[in-house]
Amino acid sequence: MAITAMFGILPANAWKGNIVVNTPKTSLVMYAEEGGSPRYAYFGEKLNGAEVEQIKATGMDLKQTVYPAFGQNDMMDLPAIQVLHADGQWTLYPSVDNVTTSTEGNATLTTITMTDKKYPVTLKIFYKAYSTVDMIETWTEISHQEKKPITLKRYDSGHLAIPQGNLYMIHMHGNWSAETYPTCEPITTGLKIVRNSDGARNAHNDAPEMMISLDGKPSENSGRVIGAALCWSGNYELRVNNSGDNRYAHFYAGIDPQTTEYILEPKEVFTTPKLAFTLSNEGMSGVSRNFHRWARYEGWLHQGDQVRKILLNSWEGVYFDIKEEGMFQMMDDIKQMGGELFVMDDGWFGDKYQRNDDVTTLGDWMVDKKKLPNGIASLVKKAKSLGIEFGLWIEPESSNTKSEFFEKHPDWVLQEKNRDLKLGRGGTQMLLDLCNPKVQDFVFKVVDDLMTENPDIYYFKYDANCSLQNFGSSYLPANKQSHLYIEYHRGLIKTLERIRAKYPKLVIQDCSSGGGRVNYGLLPYFEEFWPSDNNDPYQRVFIQWGTSYFFPSNAMAQHIGHSPYWNTGRSTPIKFRTDVAMSGRLGMELQPRKMSDDEREQCRRAINDYKPLRELIQLGNLYRLISPYDNQGIASLMYTNDQKTKAVLFTHRIQYLFNIKTPRIHLAGLDATKNYRLRELNVKVGSDPSPLDGKVFSGKLLKEQGLYLPLEKDYNSCVFELTAE
Numbered sequence: 001m002a003i004t005a006m007f008g009i010l011p012a013n014a015w016k017g018n019i020v021v022n023t024p025k026t027s028l029v030m031y032a033e034e035g036g037s038p039r040y041a042y043f044g045e046k047l048n049g050a051e052v053e054q055i056k057a058t059g060m061d062l063k064q065t066v067y068p069a070f071g072q073n074d075m076m077d078l079p080a081i082q083v084l085h086a087d088g089q090w091t092l093y094p095s096v097d098n099v100t101t102s103t104e105g106n107a108t109l110t111t112i113t114m115t116d117k118k119y120p121v122t123l124k125i126f127y128k129a130y131s132t133v134d135m136i137e138t139w140t141e142i143s144h145q146e147k148k149p150i151t152l153k154r155y156d157s158g159h160l161a162i163p164q165g166n167l168y169m170i171h172m173h174g175n176w177s178a179e180t181y182p183t184c185e186p187i188t189t190g191l192k193i194v195r196n197s198d199g200a201r202n203a204h205n206d207a208p209e210m211m212i213s214l215d216g217k218p219s220e221n222s223g224r225v226i227g228a229a230l231c232w233s234g235n236y237e238l239r240v241n242n243s244g245d246n247r248y249a250h251f252y253a254g255i256d257p258q259t260t261e262y263i264l265e266p267k268e269v270f271t272t273p274k275l276a277f278t279l280s281n282e283g284m285s286g287v288s289r290n291f292h293r294w295a296r297y298e299g300w301l302h303q304g305d306q307v308r309k310i311l312l313n314s315w316e317g318v319y320f321d322i323k324e325e326g327m328f329q330m331m332d333d334i335k336q337m338g339g340e341l342f343v344m345d346d347g348w349f350g351d352k353y354q355r356n357d358d359v360t361t362l363g364d365w366m367v368d369k370k371k372l373p374n375g376i377a378s379l380v381k382k383a384k385s386l387g388i389e390f391g392l393w394i395e396p397e398s399s400n401t402k403s404e405f406f407e408k409h410p411d412w413v414l415q416e417k418n419r420d421l422k423l424g425r426g427g428t429q430m431l432l433d434l435c436n437p438k439v440q441d442f443v444f445k446v447v448d449d450l451m452t453e454n455p456d457i458y459y460f461k462y463d464a465n466c467s468l469q470n471f472g473s474s475y476l477p478a479n480k481q482s483h484l485y486i487e488y489h490r491g492l493i494k495t496l497e498r499i500r501a502k503y504p505k506l507v508i509q510d511c512s513s514g515g516g517r518v519n520y521g522l523l524p525y526f527e528e529f530w531p532s533d534n535n536d537p538y539q540r541v542f543i544q545w546g547t548s549y550f551f552p553s554n555a556m557a558q559h560i561g562h563s564p565y566w567n568t569g570r571s572t573p574i575k576f577r578t579d580v581a582m583s584g585r586l587g588m589e590l591q592p593r594k595m596s597d598d599e600r601e602q603c604r605r606a607i608n609d610y611k612p613l614r615e616l617i618q619l620g621n622l623y624r625l626i627s628p629y630d631n632q633g634i635a636s637l638m639y640t641n642d643q644k645t646k647a648v649l650f651t652h653r654i655q656y657l658f659n660i661k662t663p664r665i666h667l668a669g670l671d672a673t674k675n676y677r678l679r680e681l682n683v684k685v686g687s688d689p690s691p692l693d694g695k696v697f698s699g700k701l702l703k704e705q706g707l708y709l710p711l712e713k714d715y716n717s718c719v720f721e722l723t724a725e
Contacts (some may be wrong), residue, residue, distance in 0.1 A: 015270035018052050019099070020588040021110060021127065025133040026279055028127075029055060031062050035095050037072065038063040038125075040161045064161035064248055067125055067140065068111075069094055070154070077532055078191075078241050078402055080156040080252055085119055087149035093117045104601065105518045106132045106298065108243035120145040135294040137231075139274045144265055147279070149429045152230035155363040156254030160274035160375075164247055169240055170284065172546055173206035177567060179515035180207060180546030182629065184218065184319040187242050187249055194238040195256055199468035199485035200397075200431060201233070208236045209550045211287055212251065220284045223670050227280070227287035228253060229298070229550055232273035233521035234489045235260065237685035243344050259471070261482045273521060280283075284549065285624050292552035301555055302500065303522050304546055307618045308507070308528055308554055308585040309389065311341035313461070316535065316561060317591035320347035322371045328382050331591035337600060343391035343461055346371060352404050358465075359426035362398045363405025365446045368708060369481025373605060376454045384456065391507075396464045397492070400428040411510055412439050416472035418636065424466040427634035429468045434491030435484065436475035444498045452505060461624055462526070463511040497524035509557060515543070518551060525704070528555045528585055529664075535561035535589055537566045537580040538715070541628050541635045541652050544584060553639070556584035560603060562594070572715045574599045575684045576652065578606035578715040583650045583683065585618060586610050598685050609681040613721060623668040628654055631662045634711070640669040644699075646720040647676070653711035667722075670699035676722040690718060696725060 005213050019030045019038065027043040029052055036540035039062045042055050056062065065073060070082035071091025072658040083092055094114035101110050112125040124141040138158040144150055145716055165188040172180045194210065196202040206396075207232040215223040228251065230236050235256040242249040253275045264270055268507075270632040276294065280286030304381055312314035312334035318326055322344065331342045347355050350368045366376050374394065399406045401423065406413065413430040415421055423429060432439050451457060471486050499506075510517050510526035516535035523529070530552070532543045540558065548554060564571040581587070586607065592600065610617070620639030628635035633655040640647040651665060670676065680693040692707065702722075 001566040003421075018055070020047075020052055022046055022270075022500065023129050023330055026100045026135050028065060028136070029054070031056070032096050037114070038066040038714060039068060045281075046526055061247065061310065065159075067094075067159060069708060077245070077250055078252065079154060080159040080254070081142070081152075081434040082154040083121065084151040084153055086146055086150060089119070093121070094121070094123050094478055104128065107418055114180075120429040121150070125381055125611070128155055130294065130298060132297065133278075133293045134280070134290050135276060135278045135298070135302065136273045137216065137276050138695060140272045141269050142264065142272075143267065144264065148655050148716070149263045150271060151267050152264055153272065154254070154257045155262065156252045157232075157272040158229070158253055158277070160216070160226070160251040160277065160556060161248045161323045162212060162226070162251060164215055164249060167242075167249055168213040168217055169216060170211040170213070171238070172203075172209060172549070174204065174207075174543075175203055176513055176516075178539070179204065179518070179532045179543050180549070181542060182431065182546045182549065187212070187240055189242055191243055192554070194239040195236070197235050197256060197258070198516075199234045199488055201464060201467055202236055203514050203518045204513070204516045206378070207262075208232060208238065208253070210238055210253075210425045211284055211549065212240075213284075220279075220285045220627070221283045223283050224279065225283055225284050225286075225287050225429055226540065227289065227291060227550065228275060228397070229520050230273060230275055232489070233374040233517055234259070234460065234517050235651040236483045251559050255486065259482060260485050261275065263480055281565055285622060286625070287566060288549055288623050291550050295523065295552050296519070296554070298620065299524060300520050302527050302554065303505075303507070304552070304554070305528075305556070305619070306527070307614050310338065310344055310610070311338040311343055311391070311459070311587040313343045313559065313587065314587050315393075316566070316589045319575070321367075322347040323376060323533055324372050324378065327372075327379055330592065331379075331382055331386055331388065334588065337588075337592070337604045338611070339388065339588065341391060341459060343393065343459060344379065345393040345461065345583050346395075348392070353402055356384070357426070358389065359428045360400050360402040362395055362400045362429065365394065365396070365402040365449070368725060370432075376450070376457070377586035380454050380456050382394065383433070389458035390456070392457060393452065393461040393463060394446060394450075395463040395465060396443045397432050397434065397464055399430050399432060401430065402428055406430070411474045412436065412442070412611075414468065414470040414473060414488075415468055415643060419472075422469045430470065433473050433475055433488075435473045435487040439494045440491050440551070445494045447499050448502065451506070457506075459507045459509070461509045461511055461530075466539065492522075493525075495615070496522070500525055500537055515547065520545065523551075523555065526555075528557050532556050534567060535559055536570050537561070537572050537577045537616060539568065540580055541654055544580075544622070545628055545635065548624065548637075551620065552618075553584045553620075557587055558582075558584035559587040559589035560606070562590040574602045576715040576717045577680070579650065579719050580604055580652060582606055582610050582719060583617065602682070602685050606682045606687065609719075613646075613681075616641055617648055620648070621669055625665055625668060626663060628652075631659050634663055634665075635656065636665050638667060638669065644669065644674065645724040648681075649720045649722065651709050651711065653714060653716040655713055656716070662710065664708050666704070666706040667699075667702040670722070671700055672698070672700035674699045674724040676702065677725055679721045679723070681719040681721055690720075692720070
């Protein structure tokens with residue numbers, strides 16, 4: 001099935017005709033007349049040379065500008081860039097000067113250089129196309145040689161022109177404890193904007209990713225779907241404009257320009273965040289598999305090709321009640337259940353002020369000797385004696401008003417001139433001013449000091465519980481306060497780059513009141529993330545489903561929690577809790593000493609069954625089968641290996657009503673010519689395996705006929721391993 005015209009990339013001499021770049025399964029083509037602007041021509045299944053030459057004969061108008069500038073077109077297209085020149089002029093008319101190509105690892109980098117016809121403003125548009133996965137990254141560099149600064153009013157990372165049709169958009173909406181709920185809606189006439197204005201965290205409320213279905217309401221495993229992710233952790237704006245163009249809808253992505261006008265000095269180069277995009281003929285799950293492979297193997301997830309350890313985190317087990325003996329006990333418990341890592345969460349630090357709640361002590365990163373008289377070293381030593389690893393919670397970008405840090409450095413927090421501080425969590429929390437290099441040094445030193453004193457620390461849970469709410473920096477000059485969102489992110493990246501340069505093997509979790517920082521702006525510096533502070537397994541089925549649209553399973557920390565759960569009051573069986581957690585990076589978040597014998601045995605069984613299949617679950621190819629949003633009372637997904645010889649199937653009953661028919665599970669991603677033997681995993685303690693256990697079925701039958709799983713009670717669940725014979 002050919003995919004109709006959309007967008008393209010340029011090799012050398014591109015402005016003299018057709019411009020082509022290939023990924024493994026797609027071709028992107030554009031056209032530019034000499035001295036003109038590059039125009040979109042085609043994006044679809046891979047073309048040969050003759051087919052590229054035939055594009056214009058299909059009736060393409062070749063009028064869709066790759067990077068529309070304000071004033072350049074008839075304003076039917078919204079601008080992707082708008083500048084204010086020093087003399088008051090608002091318009092820009094860039095045209096192609098040259099195009100170059102080069103090789104970067106597994107990718108081809110194409111650079112289009114354009115300059116304005118009258119003003120010395122230069123745009124460089126980059127397209128990085130991978131040979132290992134159908135993924136493109138695009139971004140723009142902006143510079144000028146005018147005598148005075150110019151102001152960037154808008155500077156999107158990229159723009160896609162999408163042929164009109166039965167188009168749908170899928171974007172992620174949510175909130176704290178209810179992240180990444182997919183919203184699917186038709187692209188109707190008008191302008192649709194998805195925006196997040198938090199300059200420090202941008203995945204609560206709305207997330208900087210979107211899918212666009214070209215074939216009507218999207219399906220999981222069929223149909224043409226575009227996926228796009230803005231690789232940025234600050235404020236952003238995604239726009240879908242379907243206002244007046246009878247042939248195309250337009251997608252734009254970039255930093256939100258509302259509060260981030262950028263004053264660009266002469267000869268300074270401004271680089272936009274990258275926009276990553278892909279297209280799949282295999283539905284939304286196909287888009288997801290492209291993003292997962294790109295993240296794991298092309299550097300967008302740190303150590304992305306590695307599997308993660310099974311851990312116990314102390315937070316929901318003891319909260320702030322940190323004591324050395326209690327930590328030793330939790331280490332013993334996770335070891336006995338087969339775990340490999342213990343993480344001590346909040347409450348371990350402070351001197352003048354003790355950290356017993358969330359209203360004090362952030363910034364004072366010294367060990368509380370009343371709670372831990374022998375320091376971190378005794379905990380690391382204990383973990384090593386048990387043959388497990390040790391990890392630690394930190395939140396180095398924040399301070400409380402009640403802290404030694406704030407008493408010494410009141411000017412190191414973000415603050416508005418002549419206004420009172422706005423305070424976050426607990427009524428006392430503030431965000432540090434990472435625009436300031438001295439603050440960057442401090443945040444780096446938090447990690448560096450702990451690692452220098454305790455070099456065997458394996459893992460950090462790096463939290464960020466404060467939004468950007470004081471819109472001012474004591475470090476930035478008065479005329480560049482609008483740079484705050486950008487400079488904060490730049491400072492954070494510089495700090496994380498320093499940490500990674502010195503500690504490349506250190507495992508770090510990206511946590512931000514749950515999923516507040518689940519984005520590809522920051523994941524290159526983290527191994528995993530905490531999808532949500534809501535660990536209720538029922539709601540986690542929904543949250544993890546939406547998160548999987550763009551992010552791989554080895555990055556998704558999924559923990560077995562307690563029941564009833566604290567923020568929903570819902571009681572769920574331990575079998576359901578373990579099955580839900582096993583579908584990603586398995587861990588635990590509870591107090592083991594409060595578990596019953598059956599619960600402890602179920603966890604041991606889950607961990608034991610998980611370990612041999614960990615690589616398949618964490619690095620395998622995801623196929624989402626039945627969505628929890630489809631009102632069938634079932635959620636089902638599976639992972640396969642590349643050879644299609646092994647698979648793992650997860651199915652969860654999220655609601656049982658007598659009058660709702662239980663759907664059959666039609667599997668995907670298997671070889672129709674192979675036979676597969678089923679083995680039930682994590683069998684409920686005290687129960688026999690399913691009647692399907694040990695049965696053999698053809699891949700064709702599993703796809704066409706499917707399986708009936710009689711999960712006829714709320715929170716029933718099952719996990720099956722499939723092995724080709």
